[in-house]
Amino acid sequence: MPRTLYVINPNSNTSVTAQLDAAVDPLRHAGGPDIRCVTLPSGPPGVETQAHVDEAALAVNAFAARHQADAAGFVVACFSDPGVAQLRERVAVPVLGISESAVLTALTLGHHFGVIAILPGSIPRHLRAWGAMGIAQRCAGEIAIGRGVSALADREATLAAMVDAGRRLRDERGAHVLVMGCAGMATFRTPLAEACGLPVVEPTQAAAAMALGRIQLGW
Amino acid sequence: MPRTLYVINPNSNTSVTAQLDAAVDPLRHAGGPDIRCVTLPSGPPGVETQAHVDEAALAVNAFAARHQADAAGFVVACFSDPGVAQLRERVAVPVLGISESAVLTALTLGHHFGVIAILPGSIPRHLRAWGAMGIAQRCAGEIAIGRGVSALADREATLAAMVDAGRRLRDERGAHVLVMGCAGMATFRTPLAEACGLPVVEPTQAAAAMALGRIQLGW
Amino acid sequence: MPRTLYVINPNSNTSVTAQLDAAVDPLRHAGGPDIRCVTLPSGPPGVETQAHVDEAALAVNAFAARHQADAAGFVVACFSDPGVAQLRERVAVPVLGISESAVLTALTLGHHFGVIAILPGSIPRHLRAWGAMGIAQRCAGEIAIGRGVSALADREATLAAMVDAGRRLRDERGAHVLVMGCAGMATFRTPLAEACGLPVVEPTQAAAAMALGRIQLGW
Amino acid sequence: MPRTLYVINPNSNTSVTAQLDAAVDPLRHAGGPDIRCVTLPSGPPGVETQAHVDEAALAVNAFAARHQADAAGFVVACFSDPGVAQLRERVAVPVLGISESAVLTALTLGHHFGVIAILPGSIPRHLRAWGAMGIAQRCAGEIAIGRGVSALADREATLAAMVDAGRRLRDERGAHVLVMGCAGMATFRTPLAEACGLPVVEPTQAAAAMALGRIQLGW
Amino acid sequence: MPRTLYVINPNSNTSVTAQLDAAVDPLRHAGGPDIRCVTLPSGPPGVETQAHVDEAALAVNAFAARHQADAAGFVVACFSDPGVAQLRERVAVPVLGISESAVLTALTLGHHFGVIAILPGSIPRHLRAWGAMGIAQRCAGEIAIGRGVSALADREATLAAMVDAGRRLRDERGAHVLVMGCAGMATFRTPLAEACGLPVVEPTQAAAAMALGRIQLGW
Amino acid sequence: MPRTLYVINPNSNTSVTAQLDAAVDPLRHAGGPDIRCVTLPSGPPGVETQAHVDEAALAVNAFAARHQADAAGFVVACFSDPGVAQLRERVAVPVLGISESAVLTALTLGHHFGVIAILPGSIPRHLRAWGAMGIAQRCAGEIAIGRGVSALADREATLAAMVDAGRRLRDERGAHVLVMGCAGMATFRTPLAEACGLPVVEPTQAAAAMALGRIQLGW
Incomplete structure (x- = not known):
């Protein structure tokens, strides 16, 4: 049974990911899904342009494809919601953009x-x-x-x-x-x-x- | 510390309340708030008219006023969201209408x-x-x-x-x-x-x- | 035959009602309906909160129920239009909110x-x-x-x-x-x-x- | 003091005007303005095309200009509201389109x-x-x-x-x-x-x- | 075969028309339609009021009716788009308002x-x-x-x-x-x-x- | 001076590109820009899913980057307008999506x-x-x-x-x-x-x- 809610930081900035991790911590509870905040190391330091967004859409989906078996859901943690529409067509589990x-x-x-x-x-x-x-x-x-x-x-x-x-x-x-x-x-x-x-x-x-x-x- | 999320059924139909209780059960977890589904016995068998809705607005708020000390939040479980706007002015905890x-x-x-x-x-x-x-x-x-x-x-x-x-x-x-x-x-x-x-x-x-x-x- | 257009002031401030009365005076004419501006003495001095609005909704409708036989129409003279939706379901005569x-x-x-x-x-x-x-x-x-x-x-x-x-x-x-x-x-x-x-x-x-x-x- | 509310039928069909006259009759009362329903004889039998509407805009305003001294208000009785915007710039009295x-x-x-x-x-x-x-x-x-x-x-x-x-x-x-x-x-x-x-x-x-x-x- | 795109200046200001002519010059090319910018001498010096707009609607359509045989299209060069809706009902060629x-x-x-x-x-x-x-x-x-x-x-x-x-x-x-x-x-x-x-x-x-x-x- | 308007077919179907070419032919004229319809051979046979759209966004921009020196403008010929927003940030010439x-x-x-x-x-x-x-x-x-x-x-x-x-x-x-x-x-x-x-x-x-x-x- 899938157990993990992936919170995907599509930029390569691990300190951002650390802050995501702290932010969602109040939502963790025994018996609930694991909430794992991950960094996409191939991403830019920050998603600033539409080019970054469009590239992130693919990177987010590539990550999700690799972790699909294990995933209870996905959050895309970039305020342009890159890849959310695609991911919703691809997986049956909940997909939420932060924007x-x-x-x-x-x-x-x-x-x-x-x-x-x-x-x-x-x-x-x-x-x-x-x-x-x-x-x-x-x-x-x-x-x-x-x-x-x-x-x-x-x-x-x-x-x-x-x-x-x-x-x-x-x-x-x-x-x-x-x-x-x-x-x-x-x-x-x-x-x-x-x-x-x-x-x-x-x-x-x-x-x-x-x-x-x-x-x-x-x- | 307030511990209870009240789910208020503003009609007097206790079988509806029982169904609300079953519906929200998947959201209960150890360490989380108690989720209590309650019936307002003064309500009509079903909220069908605007008169029912307007009366429910007061009944919901009267109930909330009595349970405020203990409340971590309120859900108003009638699809016309009776009393939600008032309750939001009255309490600092989350108030959500089901509609x-x-x-x-x-x-x-x-x-x-x-x-x-x-x-x-x-x-x-x-x-x-x-x-x-x-x-x-x-x-x-x-x-x-x-x-x-x-x-x-x-x-x-x-x-x-x-x-x-x-x-x-x-x-x-x-x-x-x-x-x-x-x-x-x-x-x-x-x-x-x-x-x-x-x-x-x-x-x-x-x-x-x-x-x-x-x-x-x-x- | 109903002869009265009721203009309901849902607050208890009779000086407001007096001003309503003066305001609508140019609309009075021989042969037309009586226009009666009334105060709801149970109301607050002014309708300021959503609680006031929700309570006024009931008071307005209670007043209207008592005067329905005689009413050619109702105006609810509070800028939050309390009770207008309910009154429209309740009576067949025109109901107008001032807002x-x-x-x-x-x-x-x-x-x-x-x-x-x-x-x-x-x-x-x-x-x-x-x-x-x-x-x-x-x-x-x-x-x-x-x-x-x-x-x-x-x-x-x-x-x-x-x-x-x-x-x-x-x-x-x-x-x-x-x-x-x-x-x-x-x-x-x-x-x-x-x-x-x-x-x-x-x-x-x-x-x-x-x-x-x-x-x-x-x- | 202007005493007449003109209801302008911009088509040339006098039977339409007669029906307008009957329609507004319940609004007439002693002491109120005269309500005069008028036909624009230069108009088409019916306003059917945008060309009719655009021509009616001018005819309505020409009529209004001739009767301005006497007018307490104007209603333009064609469902495309021809000439209403112009008339509102031209006169200070109320101008209403029927649409x-x-x-x-x-x-x-x-x-x-x-x-x-x-x-x-x-x-x-x-x-x-x-x-x-x-x-x-x-x-x-x-x-x-x-x-x-x-x-x-x-x-x-x-x-x-x-x-x-x-x-x-x-x-x-x-x-x-x-x-x-x-x-x-x-x-x-x-x-x-x-x-x-x-x-x-x-x-x-x-x-x-x-x-x-x-x-x-x-x- | 119709060869002319008429750009109609509905005011009488020929210097405006001269400027329209210069403005559209980059769009002229061999084999393309003639682009003719024309002045309506009956128009006001500038279209400023709704009365001007409504009159221009008729003048534009009268001009277009006279040049219809020859017209490949019409542009109405006044920012209130006078007569555009009518002209679209009247002719089969493209009609564009500048607004x-x-x-x-x-x-x-x-x-x-x-x-x-x-x-x-x-x-x-x-x-x-x-x-x-x-x-x-x-x-x-x-x-x-x-x-x-x-x-x-x-x-x-x-x-x-x-x-x-x-x-x-x-x-x-x-x-x-x-x-x-x-x-x-x-x-x-x-x-x-x-x-x-x-x-x-x-x-x-x-x-x-x-x-x-x-x-x-x-x- | 850039001379070419690129019409980019982001799918790999060359018969679609041939049809694009015929469709835009009436817009070609001596002295005007070359209009070149191109196929992106890396694309799918048809853009059907959001994954196709997101991938096309990158392919379109990669193509445009390679042809930027020569480009007078770009049309993205897929009804989901893939890559249009990005391309507008990237180039100063006109970019239009067909949708x-x-x-x-x-x-x-x-x-x-x-x-x-x-x-x-x-x-x-x-x-x-x-x-x-x-x-x-x-x-x-x-x-x-x-x-x-x-x-x-x-x-x-x-x-x-x-x-x-x-x-x-x-x-x-x-x-x-x-x-x-x-x-x-x-x-x-x-x-x-x-x-x-x-x-x-x-x-x-x-x-x-x-x-x-x-x-x-x-x-």
């Missing part, structure tokens, strides 16, 4: 959600996703902090930028809930929520929770 | 969802809910089986009517996933899915799973 | 409407209503003046806050017409319109006019 | 409205109008009876065709309320409603009622 | 488009058009430069105003591509794009290109 | 468009695309003919199935224009249009025409 799961969770926490993106170039890609999901009407807006992979390493400055973006989404766009538009930053969830006075959805947690529910209920 | 949770779950299982309602008079109420959620574009349609509380007791005929509605939603409206627009019918989930060849979302299961995830992750 | 009527009227007066709310906590409730009505695309935005029942008593400051909100809706959100998101403030309609240079819809007037038309035409 | 007024009224009578059109070629024009109004999500569908001006003279066959269209809108498209997509057929309103078991909105009545309310309230 | 063509082209150049209008009074008319087209969700916003026909003659100040509007659409509304909401300003396309760092769609070019494609492909 | 171009062209030919798909499994993918484009409201529906690559070789039966689907889209869903949801079937365009009495958009032609216009106009 869609974060947004669906946000819809239960506030009326208009705002998204904090990392790079401005990702925003049109996300907007296409909200359109494809048919929920664009609920999006208050999206603001990028404009920091690349290396700048993200300065975590204090990154958090400050996220707080600034979150407050602007709240004050200028009317967001009632924030979505972190990136993986591997779960430690910022609480300080960001406190600084903005709004609930904050961490997307990998959202996806892993939805996947667990689906696995336990068998759909 | 919204079922639809959000369905959005990860297929593009267009179809809803099998019990009574035709509920359909406009549901359509308002999809509109309020901003996801109406994803609804392929809704078909009622037209059976009141007593007719539902004939479970074979009820299942046959649901299968017929599900097939029509699939063939005439293009549904890729079905949502059962009622509580307490989880035993029909598998035969309905098999007869229609589509995934079927049972709403109380969907809501309880989302609530559990929210509780475990603390948002 | 929906105000918005429908605004749609004939400008392309994008802006709403001036009283409290920020009401905005998500209103946004759900625009979504349920399927007209969210026409809403330029909503701004709350953030004044509770007692602060509203300072009418000069209240008007100044409404003018400020109206100008922001015009300049920052592109509103072409304003909707007053509250009952009992009809005396502000003209000064607000003049200060903002935009048409302003007073919701109780909008609803009473629609109700009268429906009564006269028999639908 | 938009009918739809806005229908939104208070049922969730999804269905439209019974006369000619199939008008349907795309109407669909553009629902889109421009931002309410397309509420339209269940539109069915044309396919009868030209002369065929409409056979009123029994016309009613039968409308009943058939109405029942199809109810059964196949899920309409909860019907809109008559034409002027001058108010006598069919009651038999159509009875045959279909749904409320039916007669558009000229809807527009005249909205205009009266706007006149009485001064916006 | 719709500009927007459809913009949809391939960026996710959210912003429109630079000339006069604020035109914005609601444009918003109705985006609604009728069903693409309003892609519109980031519209800002008018507020310059009448004579003020437009100061081309330096006009360009500066357009750059200012373009930057605001980019920074405050999130536009990824700009649409020039007017005809006859193609010479501003490049400087505007460079100053704003965004692609800019010139609407007459967009429409003429779409018309040419349609003509060559025979649909 | 989006077909739909944008259809929007100028009729109000509601219907799509004839090849396989039912592609429909959700297309629906996501219409959502991402923000034009889902204009889609009347989509019907698959359910024929795989080999069955498509029986062209008579394929055309008959497409005619049947087109008539159903017209009669049951209200389509005013049809879009062929596949590449390489341009020879069916005219018989399909004649049999259905509706305009039919052939997607590769639509995209090549839009690309040509963009190239000639330099945006």
Whole structure:
């Protein structure tokens, strides 16, 4: 019987994977599936361009094909949900992208959600996703902090930028809930929520929770 | 520390509550919250009219107020989500309605969802809910089986009517996933899915799973 | 033959009812229905929370049940339209909520409407209503003046806050017409319109006019 | 002081005008504005094409310019609302089109409205109008009876065709309320409603009622 | 065999027509249709009001009727697309409005488009058009430069105003591509794009290109 | 100076490429760009699954990278638009997908468009695309003919199935224009249009025409 929920980090950054692992830890329990967070070493340091996304789609599916026998479900832990559509055609077990799961969770926490993106170039890609999901009407807006992979390493400055973006989404766009538009930053969830006075959805947690529910209920 | 996820059946039908209890059983695990399914004895035999819904909103909140100290979360197990908006203003713990949770779950299982309602008079109420959620574009349609509380007791005929509605939603409206627009019918989930060849979302299961995830992750 | 259009103020504030009465006076004419503005003494001083709204839904319907024989129609004069859906299932005469009527009227007066709310906590409730009505695309935005029942008593400051909100809706959100998101403030309609240079819809007037038309035409 | 609400029939068919006159009669009352239904003799026998609509836009405005001093308001009694946008820029008094007024009224009578059109070629024009109004999500569908001006003279066959269209809108498209997509057929309103078991909105009545309310309230 | 693509300037300003002519010149090629830009001398100096638009609808169709034998297609070079719907019913050859063509082209150049209008009074008319087209969700916003026909003659100040509007659409509304909401300003396309760092769609070019494609492909 | 518009067939079927070549031939003219239709020999016989689409995204971009110096523009001739988003980030020349171009062209030919798909499994993918484009409201529906690559070789039966689907889209869903949801079937365009009495958009032609216009106009 398949026992493992794979949380796939499609970039090669193992510190991101470590943070995913910590983020999903509250969901682990005796008798439940193993939750294994894995790194795709062939991936880029960060998924930043559509080329990265398209390549990640294949890498994610290649990984899944190799681990299919053992898999109770898959979470794709990149905010562009690379390979999710393909994987859903390929396997019968639950497949969740962190972007869609974060947004669906946000819809239960506030009326208009705002998204904090990392790079401005990702925003049109996300907007296409909200359109494809048919929920664009609920999006208050999206603001990028404009920091690349290396700048993200300065975590204090990154958090400050996220707080600034979150407050602007709240004050200028009317967001009632924030979505972190990136993986591997779960430690910022609480300080960001406190600084903005709004609930904050961490997307990998959202996806892993939805996947667990689906696995336990068998759909 | 609050330990209980309350699944509130706002009608007085204890056999419905028993079915809710069986439906959410796969979500119980050692170390997790108690999941308690409760009946509101003051409720009607079935929530069929807007008057029932409006009264249930108060009854649900009165129950929640009495059990707040102990509550880790609440699921309102009626497909009109009575009292959910109020309860969210009242308590800090997760509150999920089965209607919204079922639809959000369905959005990860297929593009267009179809809803099998019990009574035709509920359909406009549901359509308002999809509109309020901003996801109406994803609804392929809704078909009622037209059976009141007593007719539902004939479970074979009820299942046959649901299968017929599900097939029509699939063939005439293009549904890729079905949502059962009622509580307490989880035993029909598998035969309905098999007869229609589509995934079927049972709403109380969907809501309880989302609530559990929210509780475990603390948002 | 039923002769009375009831305009129900679901809060207990009789000065609000007096203002409703003045607001609808231009609609009274010989041979037309009596227009009676009534206070529900069991209501809160102001409808501010979802709990107030849900309780008002029952109180409105209880009042209507007692006056049904005599009623030519009902207007529910609270901007959350409490009890309107239930009342429509219960009676055959016209039932209009002031929120929906105000918005429908605004749609004939400008392309994008802006709403001036009283409290920020009401905005998500209103946004759900625009979504349920399927007209969210026409809403330029909503701004709350953030004044509770007692602060509203300072009418000069209240008007100044409404003018400020109206100008922001015009300049920052592109509103072409304003909707007053509250009952009992009809005396502000003209000064607000003049200060903002935009048409302003007073919701109780909008609803009473629609109700009268429906009564006269028999639908 | 302007005293007249003009209901402008932009076609040259005086029997249509006579029917408009009867339709709005229940709205006349002592002390209220005169309601005058007028024929534009230069118009076509029926407004059937976009060329007719575009010509009617000018004729309606030319008429209004000549009667502006005397006008308390204008209703344009053609279901393509010709000239309404122009007239709104030209005069300060209320201007209502029967198409938009009918739809806005229908939104208070049922969730999804269905439209019974006369000619199939008008349907795309109407669909553009629902889109421009931002309410397309509420339209269940539109069915044309396919009868030209002369065929409409056979009123029994016309009613039968409308009943058939109405029942199809109810059964196949899920309409909860019907809109008559034409002027001058108010006598069919009651038999159509009875045959279909749904409320039916007669558009000229809807527009005249909205205009009266706007006149009485001064916006 | 019809050989001419008519680009109709419905205002009487021949210098606008000269600019249209230069704008579409890159589309001319040996063996392709003649592209003739024509002025309607009966038109106003600029199409500014709905009255102008409605009159232009007739003038455009009258012109087209006179040149139908010779026409391979028509472009209506006014950003309110006057007469396009009528002309499509009247002729079998391609008919393109510059407003719709500009927007459809913009949809391939960026996710959210912003429109630079000339006069604020035109914005609601444009918003109705985006609604009728069903693409309003892609519109980031519209800002008018507020310059009448004579003020437009100061081309330096006009360009500066357009750059200012373009930057605001980019920074405050999130536009990824700009649409020039007017005809006859193609010479501003490049400087505007460079100053704003965004692609800019010139609407007459967009429409003429779409018309040419349609003509060559025979649909 | 780049001189070539590449029309990329991402499947390995050279007879499809030959048909693309014939389809775009009317767009070739002296002085215009070379239009070269190319086959990606590494592709599958037909793009049928999301895995095919995701792999095609990379193959298309690899091809484009090799031919970038020479390219005036790119058309991706597969109805799932594989690699279009990535290619737009990678090159400065026009990039058009046949699916989006077909739909944008259809929007100028009729109000509601219907799509004839090849396989039912592609429909959700297309629906996501219409959502991402923000034009889902204009889609009347989509019907698959359910024929795989080999069955498509029986062209008579394929055309008959497409005619049947087109008539159903017209009669049951209200389509005013049809879009062929596949590449390489341009020879069916005219018989399909004649049999259905509706305009039919052939997607590769639509995209090549839009690309040509963009190239000639330099945006």
